[in-house]
Amino acid sequence: MSAPASFPKGRLITFEGGEGAGKSTQIRILANRLAQAGVEIAATREPGGSPHAERLREFLLSGRAAPLGALGEAMLFAAARIDHVDSLIAPALARGAFVLCDRFIDSTRAYQGAMGKADPRMIAVLEKVALGDLKPDLTIVLDLPAPAGLTRAAHRRGAATQPDRFEREELSFHEGLRNAFLDIASKEADRCCVVDSTAPQEEVAQAIWRLVEARFLAPAAQAR
Numbered sequence: 001m002s003a004p005a006s007f008p009k010g011r012l013i014t015f016e017g018g019e020g021a022g023k024s025t026q027i028r029i030l031a032n033r034l035a036q037a038g039v040e041i042a043a044t045r046e047p048g049g050s051p052h053a054e055r056l057r058e059f060l061l062s063g064r065a066a067p068l069g070a071l072g073e074a075m076l077f078a079a080a081r082i083d084h085v086d087s088l089i090a091p092a093l094a095r096g097a098f099v100l101c102d103r104f105i106d107s108t109r110a111y112q113g114a115m116g117k118a119d120p121r122m123i124a125v126l127e128k129v130a131l132g133d134l135k136p137d138l139t140i141v142l143d144l145p146a147p148a149g150l151t152r153a154a155h156r157r158g159a160a161t162q163p164d165r166f167e168r169e170e171l172s173f174h175e176g177l178r179n180a181f182l183d184i185a186s187k188e189a190d191r192c193c194v195v196d197s198t199a200p201q202e203e204v205a206q207a208i209w210r211l212v213e214a215r216f217l218a219p220a221a222q223a224r
Helices: 022-038 051-062 065-095 103-115 122-133 146-157 171-187 200-222
Strands: 011-016 041-045 096-100 138-143 191-196
Touching: 011 022, 011 065, 011 103, 022 051, 022 096, 022 138, 022 200, 041 065, 051 065, 051 138, 051 146, 065 096, 103 122, 103 171, 138 171, 138 200, 146 171, 171 191, 191 200
Parallel strands: 011 096, 011 138, 041 096, 138 191
Antiparallel strands: none
């Protein structure tokens, strides 16, 4: 199915899930498919996505922010997100582009909130400060057991590269993350869709395409 080259309002599609869930791979596949359909794409990631936010990414993933505690980390993630939204996401959406983001607000809720035990009220305040009224149009939660995800992450990283701040956490932490993402998806089922990431890569990609096509491309085609 073809799609118009631009939309009156862009779409923000976020990808969430534990380590090794396949978010970057599936974003790349979806971006290519949407581009072939004539849709402008901005693929990005968090933390990062803009020059200032990328510098904060290195600081956060190195573990140097860990002594600040979960709330301190959440504040730094929010600072990076403000720059990311202002510099990249908001302008792309204003052009009618589809923004595909590897991690977003739900990762802060899961990592620093559910697992870091930061006060959820403070997480909500930081979210409001960073985003205003902006929220994802669709969140795809790629779900798989934590041991499988950590194995994938280690394979992707290679023996020469050390695990980052969050990959170094115990298995119980990653199992808790999985439950946190599933809990978010259950509570916000209108926004979140869970996709089984244990399936072959092509099947996962096709499931994601069906979700995006049904929610955004088919209605747009009918409106023309």
